[in-house]
Amino acid sequence: MLGFLLRLLPFWVREPVLIAIGSVLGVRLMYFAVRDHRLVPAGLGVVFLVFTAIHVHTVVRALRARRNPSPASTASEAAVHAAVQPQPQPGNQPQPQPQPQPQPQPGTQAGFGPPPGPGAPKKDHNAWAQAVAAVALFGVIGAVLWAGPRFMPSGDNTPHPASCSDGTHEELPKAFKQTPQPVTGEELCKALNRPDLAKLLGTPGETASSASGNNNTALLTDGKVAQPDAEVAFDTYTVHVSATYDDLSTAQYVKLMKFGNETDIKTLSVLGRPAVLSSDHTMKLEINLATDGGSGGPVQQGPLARTLSVALDRHDRGGYCDITVWSASGALPNDAVLLDIARKVLPSIPERPAR
Secondary structure (H helix, E strand, C coil), X not given: CHHHHHHHCCHHHHHHHHHHHHHHHHHHHHHHHHHHCCHHHHHHHHHHHHHHHHHHHXXXXXXXXXXXXXXXXXXXXXXHHHHCCCCCCCCCCCCCCCCCCCCCCCCCCCCCCCCCCCCCCCCCCCHHHHHXXXXXXXXXXXXXXXXXXXXXXXXXXXXXXXXXXXXXXXXXXXXXXXXXXXXXXXXXHHHHCCCCHHHHCCCCCCCCCEEEEEXXXXXXXXXXXXXEEEEEECCCCEEEEEEECCCCCHHHHHHHHHHCCCEEEEEEEECCEEEEEEEEEEEECCEECCCCCCEECCCEEEEEEEEEEEECCCCCCCCEEEEEEECCCCCCCCHHHHHHHHHHHHHHCCCCCCC
């Protein structure tokens, strides 16, 4: 439809519009090709730029032909004009002579009459009106292209942030029913999967690739201690949050750390609650699916992780929330990042009531 409308336009309107559209699309595609290092946009950009160059050449030739008319065309017009002039006859009284009919010149069509003589006014294109019409039409096309994505469904492949809920709600374990006001894994995931989480991690350009929440119970407790958790993964960092509803206070937890493998222990206070920072290595498990039935290697030491443990209430009655960050490369953000995440997530976890 757009091509049909363009063909109906006069030459001096259609060509500037095609040049403008081709140059804008060509430059835009070449920019995407250089930025994303992709060959397909580069090829399309070259096609549009060649298309634009051809139309620019056509316009230049038309301008030159308009400014410098062909000498052969001028000579033919002069011959035709001389042929239609009456010739003087000898004698006292001129005899009326029949008017010779001009013969059609080669390249002309019969029925259209002789070309206009020197005195006939030439029809000239209104260049200013055509230029204004071309600019106005290009502005309308640009406005449609700019506003179209706002009112039409997008078909691009832009990645969207991962969602926490998959639409299914599993039954909570018995430990959750016996715990006052426990948070669920889905609630933890929604509290962690914030739009500004990547910015808090120092990687604002990244999008969450996965987000999940689980209603688990703590290990070695025979399913009697609720321990919901959630995890959000980015290209650079992975953040894991869990809430453990046991009777262990943060002070007792710090004493246990000193007998474990945790390093770089630092006690502090977050939102008025006792807290402690510690570091420990994650576990790395490799599974080879190439063999029959798959085979797994021994559990290895993974990259270092940094954890902030905060008491579930201001009076440290028992239970704690762990916020852990790690990366596959082993790089870690500074401790201020963990504190910022805790200040965003902890208000979503109800404080543990007095028992």
